[in-house]
Amino acid sequence: MAIYKKxxxxxxxxxxxxxxxxxxxxxxxxTRYEIDKVLDVRPAASMRAGGAGIRYTCRILNKETxxxxxxxxxxxxxxx
Amino acid sequence: xxxxxxxxxxxSFYASVECLYRPEIRNKPVAVGGDVEQRxxxxxxxxxxxxxxxxxxxxxxxxxxxKCPDLVIVPPNFPLYMRFSKMAxxxxxxxxxxxxxxxxxxxxxxxxxxxxxxxxxTIAKEISARIKYEMGxxxxxxxxxxxxFAKLGSDYKKPDAITVMSKDNYKQIAWPLPAxxxxxxxxxxxxxxxxxxxxxxxxxxxxxxxxxxxxxxKWGDVLYCFSNGLDxxxxxxxxxxxTIKSIGNSTTxxxxxxxxxxxxxxxxxxxxxxxxxxxxxxxxxRTVCISVRxxxxxxxxxxxxxxxxxxxTSEIAREGFSLFCKQYHWLKPIRSIGISVTDFVSDxxxxxxxLFSDEKSREKRExxxxxxxxxxxxFGSYCVQPAxxxxxxxxxxxxxxxxHTIHPVGxx
Numbered sequence: 001m002a003i004y005k006k007x008x009x010x011x012x013x014x015x016x017x018x019x020x021x022x023x024x025x026x027x028x029x030x031t032r033y034e035i036d037k038v039l040d041v042r043p044a045a046s047m048r049a050g051g052a053g054i055r056y057t058c059r060i061l062n063k064e065t066x067x068x069x070x071x072x073x074x075x076x077x078x079x080x
Numbered sequence: 081x082x083x084x085x086x087x088x089x090x091x092s093f094y095a096s097v098e099c100l101y102r103p104e105i106r107n108k109p110v111a112v113g114g115d116v117e118q119r120x121x122x123x124x125x126x127x128x129x130x131x132x133x134x135x136x137x138x139x140x141x142x143x144x145x146x147k148c149p150d151l152v153i154v155p156p157n158f159p160l161y162m163r164f165s166k167m168a169x170x171x172x173x174x175x176x177x178x179x180x181x182x183x184x185x186x187x188x189x190x191x192x193x194x195x196x197x198x199x200x201x202t203i204a205k206e207i208s209a210r211i212k213y214e215m216g217x218x219x220x221x222x223x224x225x226x227x228x229f230a231k232l233g234s235d236y237k238k239p240d241a242i243t244v245m246s247k248d249n250y251k252q253i254a255w256p257l258p259a260x261x262x263x264x265x266x267x268x269x270x271x272x273x274x275x276x277x278x279x280x281x282x283x284x285x286x287x288x289x290x291x292x293x294x295x296x297x298k299w300g301d302v303l304y305c306f307s308n309g310l311d312x313x314x315x316x317x318x319x320x321x322x323t324i325k326s327i328g329n330s331t332t333x334x335x336x337x338x339x340x341x342x343x344x345x346x347x348x349x350x351x352x353x354x355x356x357x358x359x360x361x362x363x364x365x366r367t368v369c370i371s372v373r374x375x376x377x378x379x380x381x382x383x384x385x386x387x388x389x390x391x392x393t394s395e396i397a398r399e400g401f402s403l404f405c406k407q408y409h410w411l412k413p414i415r416s417i418g419i420s421v422t423d424f425v426s427d428x429x430x431x432x433x434x435l436f437s438d439e440k441s442r443e444k445r446e447x448x449x450x451x452x453x454x455x456x457x458x459f460g461s462y463c464v465q466p467a468x469x470x471x472x473x474x475x476x477x478x479x480x481x482x483x484h485t486i487h488p489v490g491x492x
Contacts, residue, residue, distance in 0.1 A: 003103075043214040044213060045212075045213065045214060045215050047100070047103075048103070050100055050101045052100065052164075052167070052214065052215050052216050
């Protein structure tokens with residue numbers, strides 16, 4: 001299964017200290033996926049999708065997935 | 081106290097960033113190259129696979145293609161490289177505030193006071209791992225007690241390596257290397273050294289200071305210090321902006337320049353950028369320098385010192401052009417040309433006028449320049465131009481001030 005870089009629409013919370021926490025992701029077909037919990041935040045590269053930025057490890061529908069903030073755009077490592 | 085200095089060098093920087101962003105080309109020979117149409121068609125960097133084909137930085141794209149027909153050439157994306165450069169510097173700054181960048185992809189770090197994070201080698205390992213994890217590229221790091229050996233160390237083994245050049249081992253590691261590996265030993269110096277029978281850094285270190293001085297002047301002392309590990313130049317603090325000593329722009333033109341009119345167009349565009357940058361920095365300059373390269377790649381520079389300090393566009397352009405007219409005899413067409421100014425004073429300093437120049441008209445031109453600067457900042461570089469630039473749109477249609485974002489740096 002090939003992995004590719006997919007930019008997504010994200011709703012996020014910006015707190016008064018400047019921290020950014022993603023709340024939900026909207027997929028192409030319009031489905032909104034709530035992020036149940038952000039488990040980890042750190043700078044990291046995505047070798048699989050090709051990119052680097054702040055990596056949020058998110059639990060969505062009981063699965064762990066990476067969400068990257070690169071500059072002002074969000075992307076995920078999507079499967080084709 | 082012995083210093084602990086690291087020199088970190090991002091391996092094949094531009095190519096590595098491109099390969100990170102394009103997983104599909106990662107296993108192919110890749111080079112980042114300039115625009116052929118604009119005659120900037122040279123290799124800027126290549127990845128490790130392309131290196132195996134003996135592809136060299138600076139060679140023409142067609143030459144590289146001949147050596148390796150499957151070579152993937154991608155155009156440069158400078159804003160992306162700047163972002164990665166900043167990311168690397170942010171990592172370095174977690175260890176010390178003495179981070180001195182040397183170009184986009186290299187930096188010295190003085191971690192003498194960072195013992196809480198471990199010794200030099202430990203810190204180097206941590207930085208290397210973090211850059212790989214956080215940025216997806218690799219670095220080579222040299223660990224030593226002076227900047228010169230630290231840089232030698234980072235060049236010693238590539239990619240993704242750490243080399244320690246300590247007082248105990250530098251004679252075994254650094255001294256057998258060719259003298260040309262040393263910073264500031266270029267082709268001319270290397271040739272002179274060879275004629276003296278000096279081939280390696282060890283040979284250089286063993287040559288007496290007096291002999292070197294008699295051949296190279298004060299550079300002889302520098303070479304002696306560098307090769308013996310006696311360099312004490314500090315790693316500057318990150319926020320210390322280096323003093324600006326000259327401002328210049330140059331360009332390789334889309335077609336060869338055939339006559340004075342062509343050169344005038346280019347020099348006016350370049351002088352406009354140079355003088356605007358000069359005014360932005362709040363300087364006036366007194367020496368104008370031009371560099372010319374003909375289509376056989378022979379190049380030379382000439383300079384001229386004016387009677388008065390100036391930041392007036394038309395004066396700088398005129399002086400540059402008249403210097404060119406005196407020095408170039410059109411035996412061959414010209415491929416690239418540049419103009420720079422040095423010998424600065426602050427533009428607020430009172431200057432001595434003389435009886436024969438028309439100060440009133442100079443003041444008027446200064447005001448005109450500041451008005452035009454304001455217009456150009458607001459509406460772009462093309463909003464007001466001298467009429468000469470309309471003669472050939474192909475030649476004059478570039479904006480050195482905006483396009484030129486990466487400035488070369490020197491060690492001193």
